[in-house]
Amino acid sequence: KQEVTQIPAALSVPEGENLVLNCSFTDSAIYNLQWFRQDPGKGLTSLLLIQSSQREQTSGRLNASLDKSSGRSTLYIAASQPGDSATYLCAVNGDSNYQLIWGAGTKLIIKP
Amino acid sequence: DGGITQSPKYLFRKEGQNVTLSCEQNLNHDAMYWYRQDPGQGLRLIYYSQIVNDFQKGDIAEGYSVSREKKESFPLTVTSAQKNPTAFYLCASSTRRGTEAFFGQGTRLTVV
Numbered sequence: 101k102q103e104v105t106q107i108p109a110a111l112s113v114p115e116g117e118n119l120v121l122n123c124s125f126t127d128s129a130i131y132n133l134q135w136f137r138q139d140p141g142k143g144l145t146s147l148l149l150i151q152s153s154q155r156e157q158t159s160g161r162l163n164a165s166l167d168k169s170s171g172r173s174t175l176y177i178a179a180s181q182p183g184d185s186a187t188y189l190c191a192v193n194g195d196s197n198y199q200l201i202w203g204a205g206t207k208l209i210i211k212p
Numbered sequence: 213d214g215g216i217t218q219s220p221k222y223l224f225r226k227e228g229q230n231v232t233l234s235c236e237q238n239l240n241h242d243a244m245y246w247y248r249q250d251p252g253q254g255l256r257l258i259y260y261s262q263i264v265n266d267f268q269k270g271d272i273a274e275g276y277s278v279s280r281e282k283k284e285s286f287p288l289t290v291t292s293a294q295k296n297p298t299a300f301y302l303c304a305s306s307t308r309r310g311t312e313a314f315f316g317q318g319t320r321l322t323v324v
Contacts, residue, residue, distance in 0.1 A: 104254065131310050143218070143302055144315040189254070191313075198310030199270075200245075202254030 102127045104192055106203035114211050115182060121175040121206050123190035128168045131195040135164050135175050138187045138205070147188075148175070152195065180210045214239045218303050218316035224324050225290065225297060233288045233319045235303035243309045244286040248272060249300040249318075258301075261286055262309050290321060298323050 103126045113119050123133070132151045136144040148157045148164040150173065156165040163176040177184055187207045191200040216237045225231045237244065243262050247255040257270030261280040275294025280286050286305075290297045303316045 109252075134312065136315075141300075141318075141320070143216075143317040144304075146312055146314060149312045191255075193310050199257060200255075200313065202256075204252060204254045 102130075102192060102194055102201045104190060104201050104203040106188075106190060106206050108206060109204065110207040110209070112209040112211060113180060115180060117180050118176065118178050119180055119208075121177070121188050121208070123173040123175070123203055125171045125173075125192045125201075127194070128171055129195050130168065131193040131198060133164075133166055133173050133193070134191050134200070135162075135173075136189045136191065138189060140187075144189065177208075182210045182212050184208060185210045216303060216305055216314055216316035218301075218319050220319060221317065223319055223321045225321060226324060228292045230289055230291050231321065233290070233301055233303075233321070235286045235288065235316060236284055237286075237303075237305045237314075237316075238284060239305055239314065240283070241305035241307055241314075242283070243306045243311075244280065245304040245306075245313070246270075246276070246278065246286070246288045247302045247304065249302055255302065258288065260309070297321055 105124045134149045135147040150157050150166040161178040166173045187205040189205040191202045219234045245260045246258040259278045261267035277289045301319045304313045306313045
């Protein structure tokens with residue numbers, strides 16, 4: 101059974117720092133992996149989707165990598181800003197049932 | 213603008229009542245999903261639909277019901293059989309199952 105883990109559960113860093121959020125999964129048979137952002141009391145915003153055949157995806161200051169063999173994905177945020185403060189969730193789509201399995205998220209606080 | 217609209221944003225339910233959460237999308241997506249989010253946990257799938265007039269149970273379907281009479285609409289009914297309905301409910305859609313998912317802004321349901 102696929103399990104997705106995000107560590108740490110919370111992270112606080114000063115503005116301007118580059119940072120990495122981690123997502124690990126137990127079954128490497130995935131179809132794709134998505135990173136989302138969630139602001140308090142709001143829905144989810146899709147940030148990046150990486151197909152199983154890809155190694156990374158980039159959007160602006162965000163870069164997501166995928167290493168299927170080790171069951172890991174990272175979300176790199178460059179030059180962090182207070183507006184990046186949110187909870188970041190990763191979700192894995194299985195390649196047999198296409199059901200999204202979710203991590204519990206990392207709550208990120210960027211201090212001005 | 214294309215997107216997913218959930219209503220209401222806040223909903224209060226008395227013991228023994230059924231309530232219905234609305235989800236409408238104008239993205240022309242075939243697949244739609246309902247998730248439940250509780251503090252500190254990953255999202256859990258309640259129901260999903262891949263096509264009009266068809267839907268399948270997710271991991272926590274007990275006490276919930278859905279319908280998919282139109283492509284654009286996927287309402288969720290929380291029945292009195294759901295013993296712990298207080299949660300944040302999120303609706304999502306995708307082109308088809310396994311592709312990038314897009315989310316509404318959520319409905320917070322509270323039992324009073």
